[in-house]
Amino acid sequence: MSMSVIKEPKSEQRELELVRITHFSDAVFAVSIVLLILDIKLPEIPDAVPVADYMTYLRPMTMQALVFLATFIFMVNFWRRHLQLFRLLHHQDNGLVSRNLFFLFFIITFPFAARAMVHIKPHFILPLFIYLCNLAGCLAAMFWMAYYAFQKKPSLTAPGHYTEKEIMYQRYKYNFLTMATGFTVISMVYFFFPDNVHYQYLSYWIIPALALFNYFRLKIKKRNTLRAVHIVDKQL
Template identity: 65%
Template sequence: MSMSVIKESKPAHREFELERLILFSDAVFAIAITLLIIEIKLPHIPANTPVANYGEIFKPLIGEFIAFAASFMFIGNFWVRHLQLCRFLQNYNEGLIIRNLLFLFFIVAFPFSASAMMEVSVHFMLPLFIYLCNLAGCMATLFLLSYYIFQRNPNLTIPGHATEKELLYQRYKYNFLTMATGFTVIAMVYFMFPENLMYQRISYFIIPVLALFNHFRIKIKKRNTLRLVHKGDKNN
């Protein structure tokens, strides 16, 4: 009984396959970012409605557009990060494909979580929690993807650029730790103060505070890393 064996792709064909993986990812980003606007619809305006009442009619639309704009910004930001990651790739394997698909899963979920934020008939904290879970999933899987590429399989990347690779990996790691720490604090507040709505709302501010802290932390690390690189170049 003969068995068919899949032969290893030639370098040129391998490059084409990697390009297909990246193009597929770009298509997923494009579809997800387009689906965001589908949830927004103009409100019904009854006939002979005074112009003075238009503000009240369109008031719910403001919240929907804020959720849309925030989601558009987040998806666009994740696309840029994914682009920065992919520019170092020269090869791929099954592990990379699986982790990339896992990251895209949370990107595709953005229209759903954004629609939850647009829904004004439910309690505000629940859709916000769903939205933050979506963000946390994106950051966690992006970090997992960068860890797999830069730490576990550096042979998948182009040679050189060690400083850029390390700084990119550290940025993704700090972003993930920010969201993970923020979620832990929020969960603890909900567990310790299940009836205190004020404490629960305040706990959500821990995420932007940590994000700002890590932003400056990454800038300092980048400055110190570049300083060491320049110092090493001068010594050589």
Template identity: 60%
Template sequence: MSVIKEPKPFHRELELERLIFFSDAVFAIAITLIVLQIKLPDLPEKVPADRYWELFKPAAIQFLTFAASFVFIGNFWVRHLQLCRFLQNYNEGLIHRHLFFLFFIVLFPFSTSALLQTNAHYMLPFFIYLCDLAGCLAALFWISYYVFQKNPDLAVPGHHTEKELLYQRFKYGFLTMATGFTCIAMTYFLYPENTAYQRISYMLIPALALFNYFRLKIKKRNTLRLVHKMEPNH
């Protein structure tokens, strides 16, 4: 009867690197696929100067949509990098949560292309895009909770202040998007014809993000102040 031996620490480290490298590859592929949405218009042989903007407007909108998605994916990659630098081990639960997070990253090319179909009478693509953003933030929060709160042995020892602040950042990011998305959806459901209320609801997400940004700044300052007070005097 054969006995399955535990991998050596070096092998565990290599496997953890494979998990991170796979995630980086998914990010790179998602960004590459997004840029394929930009297409230059077919120009006739003679185009009056006053028609240039009319012809290039769809390409400009596609580029701005790509830029927004690039910023979002880049921000998620940075947050994922900040989280992974605390990892020293992994288990099956962490792998499943990473795959859940990467599912929404892979979904970005689809949600970005769908966003280009949004208009005043067909808002479903816009809600798909918001769901994608909310899914990424929810997955990051889920991973951070699993690592820092439920299985702290997966993280490197020490650095308690940095871990707590990063966990709080992920939590507030998810709550901001979830609250904002819910309010926007409810506004469209309750006031389907009131465009003024609908436009005002768009401002809720950046307003909540700004509020939580300063809230985290205050929490970080108070936490660091408490840490300094607890340190022994030299």
């Protein structure tokens, strides 16, 4: 009785599968970005309305346009980071595929989160939490993929580029920690001070403050890493 043996995919086949993953991810990004613009429509303005009152009808569309612009910038930035990460990969496995799908889930839900932001009110901030949760999910998934590829399964990555891999991993980690910490602080402020509008507005600044702090922290780490590599090269 013969037993079938599952052969390990060849290197060329693994590279082709990696290309398929990248193309599928690009298609998800493209469709999700297109879906963002579909909800932005010019309002119906009656003929009798004077020009001075047009802003009353255009104000909701203005809010939609601002949310679209911010979400477009976020999604393009995530696509660019996704491209940078996959440019350093040489192979793929089921773990990487699963983490990539987890990341694409939050990309797909971005149009819904952006659409919900239009309904935000002073006493109904659930859309804001949905949007921040979506951002945190994307950053968590990017960090999860970077940790898996660069720390847990470095054999999936192309040889060399050690400095670039380390800096990229640290960047994704800092970005995730920034959003996770900011989201937690904002949630706690709304929970403990539900009627204090000043504290609530002030809590929004925690995310850009942490982002600025981690930006300079990463620059220092990058400079120290490059300096260490330069010293090693001189010694060799």
